[in-house]
Amino acid sequence: MNEESIDGTNGCNKVRTGTQNEAALLALMEKTGYNMVQENGQRKFGGPPPGWEGPPPPRGCEVFVGKIPRDMYEDELVPVFERAGKIYEFRLMMEFSGENRGYAFVMYTTKEEAQLAIRILNNYEIRPGRFIGVCVSLDNCRLFIGAIPKEKKKEEILDEMKKVTEGVVDVIVYPSATDKTKNRGFAFVEYESHRAAAMARRKLIPGTFQLWGHTIQVDWADPEKEVDEETMQRVKVLYVRNLMISTTEETIKAEFNKFKPGAVERVKKLRDYAFVHFFNREDAVAAMSVMNGKCIDGASIEVTLAKPVNKENTWRQHLNGQISPNSENLIVFANKEENHLKTVGKPPTLPARLNGQHSPSPPEIERCTYPFFPGTKLTPISMYSLKSNHFSSAVMHLDYYCNKNNWPPPEYYLYSTSQDGKVLLVYKIVIPAIANGSQSYFMPDKLCTTLEDAKELAAQFTLLHLEPLVQH
Numbered sequence: 001m002n003e004e005s006i007d008g009t010n011g012c013n014k015v016r017t018g019t020q021n022e023a024a025l026l027a028l029m030e031k032t033g034y035n036m037v038q039e040n041g042q043r044k045f046g047g048p049p050p051g052w053e054g055p056p057p058p059r060g061c062e063v064f065v066g067k068i069p070r071d072m073y074e075d076e077l078v079p080v081f082e083r084a085g086k087i088y089e090f091r092l093m094m095e096f097s098g099e100n101r102g103y104a105f106v107m108y109t110t111k112e113e114a115q116l117a118i119r120i121l122n123n124y125e126i127r128p129g130r131f132i133g134v135c136v137s138l139d140n141c142r143l144f145i146g147a148i149p150k151e152k153k154k155e156e157i158l159d160e161m162k163k164v165t166e167g168v169v170d171v172i173v174y175p176s177a178t179d180k181t182k183n184r185g186f187a188f189v190e191y192e193s194h195r196a197a198a199m200a201r202r203k204l205i206p207g208t209f210q211l212w213g214h215t216i217q218v219d220w221a222d223p224e225k226e227v228d229e230e231t232m233q234r235v236k237v238l239y240v241r242n243l244m245i246s247t248t249e250e251t252i253k254a255e256f257n258k259f260k261p262g263a264v265e266r267v268k269k270l271r272d273y274a275f276v277h278f279f280n281r282e283d284a285v286a287a288m289s290v291m292n293g294k295c296i297d298g299a300s301i302e303v304t305l306a307k308p309v310n311k312e313n314t315w316r317q318h319l320n321g322q323i324s325p326n327s328e329n330l331i332v333f334a335n336k337e338e339n340h341l342k343t344v345g346k347p348p349t350l351p352a353r354l355n356g357q358h359s360p361s362p363p364e365i366e367r368c369t370y371p372f373f374p375g376t377k378l379t380p381i382s383m384y385s386l387k388s389n390h391f392s393s394a395v396m397h398l399d400y401y402c403n404k405n406n407w408p409p410p411e412y413y414l415y416s417t418s419q420d421g422k423v424l425l426v427y428k429i430v431i432p433a434i435a436n437g438s439q440s441y442f443m444p445d446k447l448c449t450t451l452e453d454a455k456e457l458a459a460q461f462t463l464l465h466l467e468p469l470v471q472h
Contacts, residue, residue, distance in 0.1 A: 021098075024075040036074070038094065045074050047089030047107070057088050061114050062107040062137040065121075068092075069130050070099040076126075081106050084120060085113025105137055141169075141197050143189045145204075146217030147406055150182040160211055161189050165203060167196030177272040178245060180299060185405075188221050217404075236281040237306040238288055241273045244297045251296065252276065259290050275306060394459035398429075401463065407433035410462065412455060417447065425451060427458035431466075 029036055033050040036043060048056070068077070078090055086109045093101035108114045114136070122134040148157065158171040172188040175181070191197035197220075203209065204218040240252065249267040256264050256276050263283040268275045278284040284305070292303040383396075384403045391397050398410050411430040416423055424447035430440070444461035448454035 021073065024073065028075045028078060032078070041094055041101075043074070043092045043094050045078060045090040045092070046087060047091075049086070049088060052088070057107060057109050058111070059141075060111040060136070061088065061109065062105055063114050063117050063134050064137040065104045065106060066102065066133040066135075067130070068100060068102050068104060068132055069127055070095075070102060072126070073100065077104065080124070080126065081117060081121065084117035085109065140220050141191045141194050142221040143191070143197055143201055143204075144186065144217070144219050144221040145189055145211075146186045146219075146404075147214055148183065148185055148187055148216065149212055149214060150176065150185050152183060152212070154183075154187075157183075157187050164209075164211070165189075165191075165196075165200035167192040167200070175242060180242075180244075186217075231308055232305065234281065235305050235308065236278045236284045238276040238278070238284055238291075239273065239304050239306045240276055240291075241302045242299055243269070243272045243274060243301060244299045245272055247297045247299070249274070255294070255296050256287050256291060259287060263287065394456050394463055398459040398463055401466075402431065402433070405433070407431065410459075412458070414451075414454070419447070422449060424449060425454040427454050429458050429462045431462070 025036060028034075028045075034046045035050075036045045038044070065077075065081075074090060074092060077092070078087065081087060081090065087106060088109050089105075089107040091105040091107075093103055095101055106114075106117065108117065118134050118136065121132065123131050124134070126132050145157075145161075154171055154173040157173060158168065161171060162168045168189060169192050170190040172190070173183050176184050189197075189200070191200060201218055201220065204216065209216065209218075238256075243252070247269070249269045252269060252274055253264050253267045253276075256267075260283055263278055263280070265277040265279050267277070276284075276287070278287065288303045288305060291301065294301060384400060386400075391400060402408065402410055411432065413428040413430065414425060415428065416425050418424070426443060426447050428441050428443040431442070442458065442462040442465055444457050446457060448457055
C-alpha cells in the first residue's frame with residue numbers, strides 16, 4: 001500500500017490519528033507481505049496474497065463479518081481471522097471519515113477454512129463486551145425473472161437476456177405442470193459473476209424495463225441451503241419432477257422398480273413431482289442414474305437426490321423460501337415449481353396437516369413496538385413492497401403471495417354447521433388464477449368457533465397446498 005493510499009484512507013480518522021493508523025497498517029503489510037488498496041468505499045488487503053498463482057478461490061470460500069467496532073482496523077482484525085486459515089482477501093468497508101462501516105468480507109483459500117471461521121469466530125468477543133457475527137457470504141450470480149410470457153422457449157429467453165444484459169451464462173426454465181409446451185412464467189438467469197448479476201439487476205428495474213412488451217419482475221434468486229457431504233451420503237430418497245399431472249404413484253413405483261424389482265419402499269406424488277423412497281441408498285443412486293431423463297407417460301423426467309431439511313431452521317426462514325415441516329423432512333436440489341418463485345433449490349415438500357401432529361409452528365417474527373418520536377419522517381408505501389417476513393398472519397401472506405404472482409386476490413366463502421349447540425365455521429378459498437386447474441378450491445378439514453380462526457386456518461391450508469409451497 002503506498003503512502004498516498006494510506007493518507008487518503010485515514011487522514012480524517014477521528015479515533016486513531018493518521019500517523020498511528022499508517023504505522024499499524026504498514027507494520028501489518030510488512031509482516032505479511034500483503035498489499036493494501038482502497039477503492040469504492042472498501043479497503044482490500046490481499047486479493048491475491050503474495051505468491052498466489054492460478055484463479056481466485058471458488059464460491060463458498062468467503063465469510064461475512066458484522067458488528068465490527070467502528071474504530072477497529074486490519075492490524076487487529078486480520079490476526080484474528082488468520083486463526084481459521086490462510087486469507088486470500090480481506091475487504092473492510094470504510095466510511096469517508098476513516099472509520100469502518102461495521103462490516104467486512106473475508107475470503108479464505110478453501111471452503112473448509114471459511115466454515116472453520118464461522119464455527120470458531122461467530123459470536124467471538126473481539127473486544128470486552130463486543131461480539132462479532134460471522135456467517136457465509138452469498139456471492140449470488142443468479143437472478144429471478146418473473147412475469148415472462150409462458151409461450152417463450154429457453155432459447156428465446158436466453159437470447160433476449162443476452163441482448164439486454166452482459167455476462168449471461170445460462171437460463172434455467174421449467175415447463176408448466178399442466179402444459180409441457182409452455183414455461184411456468186419465470187426463469188433464473190445465471191451470470192458470470194456477482195458483479196455482472198448486480199449490474200443486470202440494476203438495469204432491469206421493474207416498472208421501467210419490459211421484455212416482449214411485458215413488465216417483468218426482477219430480484220435475486222435465493223441461494224439454496226448447503227447440506228454437508230456427510231449428510232448427503234446417507235440420503236436414499238429421490239426427487240422426481242416434470243411428471244404429468246395424470247401420472248399415478250403406482251406408475252412411478254413400477255417404473256423405478258424396473259431396474260431392480262422391490263427396490264422402492266414407497267412413492268409420494270403431489271401434482272407434477274414426487275418423492276421416491278428406496279430401502280437402500282445404493283439402489284437410489286443407481287436409479288437416479290438410470291431414470292434421469294427417461295419418459296414416463298410422455299414426459300421427460302428429472303431425477304435428483306433429495307436434500308434433508310435442517311429441522312431447527314425450517315420455520316425460522318421467512319416466507320421467502322419457507323417450507324413446511326412434514327413427515328418426509330426433505331427439500332430438493334435445484335428445482336422450481338409452478339408459481340413465481342425466487343428460490344433456487346427450495347422446492348416443495350409434502351403438505352402438512354394443520355391442527356394435527358404435523359401442524360407447523362409460525363415463523364419467528366419480531367413483534368414489538370418502538371417509540372415514535374415527533375418529527376420522524378414517514379414514507380407512504382404499499383404492503384406489497386415489503387418482504388414477506390413483515391407479515392405474521394397467513395391471510396396477509398396469501399394476499400401477498402397472489403399479488404407477487406400477478407394473480408387476483410383470493411376469494412373467501414364462509415360456511416357453517418352446528419355441533420353440540422355450537423356454531424362452527426369454515427372458509428373455502430378460491431384462487432381465481434388457478435381455479436380452472438386440477439385444484440378448484442381449498443378448504444381445511446377442521447371447523448373453528450371464531451371467524452378470525454376460520455379465515456386464518458383456511459389461508460394456512462391454502463398456502464401449504466399451493467404447489468410448490470409458499471415462496472416469493
